[in-house]
């Protein structure tokens with residue numbers, strides 16, 4: 046485990062230090078190391094850091110044996126992924142308060158970026174169960190990863206349906222990974238770790254405290270390209286997840302229900318506010334498909350540098366480039382070569398792995 | 413007494429003859445129009461009566477019946493006014509009745525008897541050649557449009573009185589003549605030129621390739637980078653319009669009713685730039701009385717969609733059919749009409765919601781996810797029909813003055829023409845293919861052979877640059893056009909390498 050991960054792991058042990066405050070700290074101190082070594086009064090200059098937090102932070106250096114903590118995680122088959130890691134979920138990276146650290150049991154793969162979150166009430170009716178089952182199954186069959194919160198009711202159905210048809214699913218907990226809540230989902234928890242992942246931003250043994258859940262919900266919506274709400278009474282957790290999705294610029298879908306059922310109040314409210322009414326998986330795929338394909342495409346380019354010698358003109362153009370982007374027309378002007386020739390040479394250099402195109406038809410050297 | 417005259421109406425972009433029968437007899441005063449008239453036709457009663465009276469003719473309150481035949485097609489508009497008025501004058505003995513059969517008559521009447529312009533005069537003039545008439549009587553303002561048709565005597569008229577004097581032989585008048593070649597040549601000048609665009613060599617080169625192969629093109633760039641400026645100049649480097657193309661295009665515009673003050677023929681390739689709030693019907697045509705839409709008005713020219721991402725999903729969806737078929741088919745219960753719509757699509761958009769992603773002048777403030785979402789708004793199927801996508805970066809203001817101007821449109825057009833000539837002989841035997849852009853898979857297999865080195869290059873581009881495999885066929889088509897511009901016999905690696913450069917969206921730079 047590298048230094049940053051270790052530091053973040055320590056910082057994550059502090060209960061009230063959320064992603065936003067940690068971000069403020071990082072902006073001020075630059076590195077995690079600097080935060081941990083800072084004096085208490087300097088820490089207190091950061092907005093949101095009071096007496097309690099500053100003393101907790103500065104005591105991290107002495108009191109805690111991080112090695113032991115890591116050992117315990119490893120024994121339980123839990124890995125730690127930080128926002129700086131390559132395998133951190135791309136969708137989650139683009140929300141404004143991405144968790145700095147995720148505890149992961151199981152595996153998150155790049156394809157999990159093509160995900161939809163399915164949430165709803167814990168007291169689901171049989172109509173809601175059937176709807177959640179059908180939508181989750183149909184999506185999972187089409188290689189969509191189903192994200193939910195492992196709670197009773199709709200969440201449980203969503204995970205189970207994805208697993209039942211051989212699909213992938215991710216469960217996001219409001220407790221640490223060492224605590225299974227609700228306890229009756231112990232087996233489901235285990236199954237998910239083999240066909241997806243159970244994840245949490247809370248320390249291993251953190252309990253399922255009430256205030257954790259809104260934070261957990263933003264991760265559920267943040268992992269998906271869209272969030273589907275199946276049955277939600279007014280002021281329920283599912284609505285908080287839907288709100289978070291909207292704030293993150295993700296699609297919100299709602300399954301309509303009976304006008305006589307309390308469980309429809311929330312979903313119908315969402316529809317009135319502009320959420321897309323969903324009858325089956327097609328209504329969802331339609332909205333997320335092209336986005337999903339772009340997200341997946343991202344990482345398919347492999348980069349390897351070719352040792353091949355550069356030709357004379359290639360050398361000439363390569364020498365003009367640095368880490369500061371240069372526009373294709375200005376390369377043409379500086380070399381006095383026609384732009385079509387420059388195009389061809391740049392393509393060659395790119396294939397040789399020496400340079401890279403960046404937005405604005407500009408080029409930089411690869412390092 | 414009954415009189416029978418001839419007029420004409422439009423269906424699609426073609427005309428059909430309408431018999432205008434007027435019957436006047438003793439009886440309770442009334443005025444009825446039959447033969448599926450629309451509201452404007454029914455209202456012609458008021459205009460005709462006022463025009464007759466105000467031109468100094470007699471209108472006695474009797475029982476008038478107007479029938480427009482054939483009775484099974486719905487008639488619209490005010491173009492029958494003049495014909496109805498003449499029929500009433502003939503039926504009431506103020507004009508010889510037999511003379512009406514000798515002319516096809518068009519014109520809307522004002523209350524004072526003057527004649528207003530009508531739509532569709534060009535197709536009507538073309539169709540009149542099949543009728544046994546001595547000529548057509550048209551509103552003065554529509555005269556050029558009618559006179560471009562060979563072998564038709566056109567008699568332009570300003571008011572009802574003038575028409576009656578002419579028909580009754582009280583005034584001599586020869587047909588209006590127009591030198592078509594002269595008219596055509598006069599209308600071929602573009603007001604714009606590529607020489608106005610400074611720098612932007614890469615974008616200009618892409619434009620040249622697009623023009624040379626008839627490829628649709630998408631430009632992505634920050635505000636003010638010159639996307640609109642470039643798009644507007646694309647028609648100026650396309651091959652010069654032939655007289656046939658010009659007639660086709662003019663016909664469509666004639667149906668919409670464009671004339672006033674313009675030359676009789678459209679000699680420059682149309683450039684249509686509908687706003688993104690446009691309705692689907694206005695975009696592709698249709699309506700209860702079908703009219704050609706923007707895609708047809710752009711026939712033989714350029715359709716420019718600025719701010720592509722702002723267009724509704726539906727609008728982009730309906731574009732697919734004309735892009736594929738080069739025509740729009742509008743089906744109605746009774747009849748269906750087809751409008752030609754072969755155009756080059758040029759689209760422009762910003763690289764992100766704030767507009768400045770990748771711009772060296774200003775910082776982009778968009779989150780990656782917002783950018784992804786924004787880009788995903790352009791639908792895959794539409795993108796599949798766009799062969800070139802390029803970025804058009806902004807030239808810094810203080811650099812604009814130092815930038816060289818480059819070539820003028822004529823020089824570029826000559827190269828484009830040469831490349832098109834090669835394509836013309838290549839596709840001589842294939843129907844409905846005129847240029848490389850129209851090739852289907854089987855044509856691509858036949859005409860775009862590449863060697864081992866070329867195959868390796870494409871494989872590398874896919875593996876190492878993340879070029880999506882969907883781009884494959886499009887890269888081949890564009891490569892062929894590049895080869896044509898060079899006059900090369902076959903596609904070589906350098907053509908492919910350049911073609912890949914015009915696939916910005918495939919290289920997944922946006923993430």
Ligand SMILES: Nc1ncnc2c1ncn2[C@@H]1O[C@H](COP(=O)(O)OP(=O)(O)OP(=O)(O)O)[C@@H](O)[C@H]1O
Pocket residue numbers: 608609610611612633634635636637638639640641642807812
């Ligand atoms: N390369 C250029 N040479 C000369 N003038 C230019 C050039 N680029 C931009 N301009 C000037 O800037 C103006 C704005 O360009 P234009 O409207 O074509 O930009 P745009 O990319 O369409 O911007 P927007 O995204 O705002 O629509 C032009 O009218 C022109 O005067």
Ligand SMILES: [Mg+2]
Pocket residue numbers: 639640641718760
């Ligand atoms: Mg513009």
Ligand SMILES: [Zn+2]
Pocket residue numbers: 764765766767768769776777778
């Ligand atoms: Zn931006």
